[in-house]
Amino acid sequence: MCLAVPGKIISLDGDNGKVDFGSGVVREVNLAMLEVSVGEYVIVHAGFAIQKLDEKEAEETLKTMREFLDAAKRSVNEQSEQKGD
Amino acid sequence: MKFELRDKELAADILERIGSSGIKAQFMHVCGTHQDTLVRNGLDTMLAQTGIRIIQGPGCPVCVTTPKEIEETLKLAESGITITVFGDMLTVPGDKRSLADVKAGGGDVRVVYSITDALKMARQEPDKEFVFMGIGFETTTPSTSLALLSRPPENFSIISCHRTVPKALKALVNMGEVKIDGLIEPGHVSTIIGEEPYRFLSEEYKIPQVIAGFEPVDLLMGIYMLTRQLAEGRAELENEYSRVVKPEGNPKAREAMAKTLVETDVKWRGFPVIPETGLEISDKFDAHNARKKHEDLLAPIWDMEFPEPEGCKCGEILRGITEPQDCPLFGKACKPGSPVGPCMVSFEGGCAIAYKYQRK
Ligand code: SF4
Numbered sequence: 001m002c003l004a005v006p007g008k009i010i011s012l013d014g015d016n017g018k019v020d021f022g023s024g025v026v027r028e029v030n031l032a033m034l035e036v037s038v039g040e041y042v043i044v045h046a047g048f049a050i051q052k053l054d055e056k057e058a059e060e061t062l063k064t065m066r067e068f069l070d071a072a073k074r075s076v077n078e079q080s081e082q083k084g085d
Numbered sequence: 086m087k088f089e090l091r092d093k094e095l096a097a098d099i100l101e102r103i104g105s106s107g108i109k110a111q112f113m114h115v116c117g118t119h120q121d122t123l124v125r126n127g128l129d130t131m132l133a134q135t136g137i138r139i140i141q142g143p144g145c146p147v148c149v150t151t152p153k154e155i156e157e158t159l160k161l162a163e164s165g166i167t168i169t170v171f172g173d174m175l176t177v178p179g180d181k182r183s184l185a186d187v188k189a190g191g192g193d194v195r196v197v198y199s200i201t202d203a204l205k206m207a208r209q210e211p212d213k214e215f216v217f218m219g220i221g222f223e224t225t226t227p228s229t230s231l232a233l234l235s236r237p238p239e240n241f242s243i244i245s246c247h248r249t250v251p252k253a254l255k256a257l258v259n260m261g262e263v264k265i266d267g268l269i270e271p272g273h274v275s276t277i278i279g280e281e282p283y284r285f286l287s288e289e290y291k292i293p294q295v296i297a298g299f300e301p302v303d304l305l306m307g308i309y310m311l312t313r314q315l316a317e318g319r320a321e322l323e324n325e326y327s328r329v330v331k332p333e334g335n336p337k338a339r340e341a342m343a344k345t346l347v348e349t350d351v352k353w354r355g356f357p358v359i360p361e362t363g364l365e366i367s368d369k370f371d372a373h374n375a376r377k378k379h380e381d382l383l384a385p386i387w388d389m390e391f392p393e394p395e396g397c398k399c400g401e402i403l404r405g406i407t408e409p410q411d412c413p414l415f416g417k418a419c420k421p422g423s424p425v426g427p428c429m430v431s432f433e434g435g436c437a438i439a440y441k442y443q444r445k
Binding site: 003004028030032033034043045046047048050051053054057058061062065066068069072073 | 092095098099102118171198199200201202221224225227228231273276277302306309313327328329330331335337338341432433
């Protein structure tokens with residue numbers, strides 16, 4: 001039920017718009033919950049866009065995760081050094 | 086599809102770190118889609134080997150809908166009203182029958198993808214009376230609210246079975262039946278409500294929480310973040326899914342909800358009445374509240390009690406104390422084609438997910 005998928009807004013018409021989900025799937029989506037423009041990505045659930053997807057952040061998610069892990073590793077190492085083990 | 090995060094190496098790295106942290110813990114998630122990601126990718130088994138057990142909570146909206154609510158809808162369908170409903174509600178058994186059975190017997194029950202489709206049908210067929218069964222948590226509820234605000238036609242009403250998550254988690258924690266060392270909060274509910282409504286669970290109950298997305302690496306990352314909190318003795322709310330979940334959630338969606346719905350105390354399947362976790366249509370929209378509009382048909386049901394399906398352990402599964410495979414009916418008397426309880430119907434139901442992937 002809470003399944004929601006990202007898609008790109010390709011046209012706008014009042015509260016509604018067409019969203020491209022890739023692989024040739026385009027659907028009419030209600031966009032009234034958001035301030036959006038054509039070209040932006042949204043997360044769609046049951047015919048309604050519930051949130052914008054930060055394209056840049058999404059593209060960098062894996063990189064951010066790696067950085068987070070590296071930082072975590074450093075801090076763990078530092079902690080063990082401080083403990084002297 | 087764009088934005089799919091399938092990075093095996095990263096996933097393996099996170100798993101490794103979870104394992105080497107030495108933390109043994111039991112985390113609960115509250116989302117059928119999380120359960121699907123966990124089981125489909127075998128993460129539940131891999132995590133169990135590292136000492137992390139993930140259990141399901143009441144995260145399937147169809148499953149937590151009570152037998153009484155299903156009876157209400159069945160009654161309307163049997164009285165000649167056109168019922169519009171999301172697909173995974175169709176075969177959920179009520180007392181002796183499901184909406185699919187009523188449909189097979191000539192009832193007008195239609196599956197819709199969105200409440201927008203239901204509204205469209207009602208506008209196109211003004212001589213028919215339509216009721217939409219409004220199921221879902223905060224992810225879905227705003228669509229019901231926007232439909233109410235869109236001046237629906239006279240022949241359209243909604244039976245609201247919507248529920249909200251955070252206070253249900255509080256009830257679950259207070260019941261004290263299950264050990265919860267950390268909570269994985271549902272990403273798409275959070276897109277609407279934001280971070281704040283969960284925070285009290287960390288502050289008052291000292292439970293670490295992470296809002297997590299739905300890709301395997303999202304979930305693993307969320308779980309890793311929980312283990313870090315435990316290792317460092319912290320209990321905070323963190324957000325792994327920040328590419329979609331904003332701290333403030335979606336204010337416009339919440340505004341629509343506030344204009345159209347009021348909090349009520351409501352029973353959840355497997356739980357007693359949980360205060361302030363139901364959402365009923367507010368008085369201003371009585372004309373589109375099926376419980377008001379069709380009170381003559383529904384009122385007799387309100388005083389009746391409807392038992393859980395015999396032998397079904399959905400209630401315990403929703404409270405995180407039983408696994409689907411522990412139900413004696415699992416895969417025998419109860420299968421997706423012949424479900425005994427809702428957990429075998431909904432694609433978010435623990436039993437349906439367990440059944441689907443065990444056969445692969
Ligand atoms: S296997 Fe069927 S009967 Fe058993 S708990 Fe799941 S849905 Fe209920």
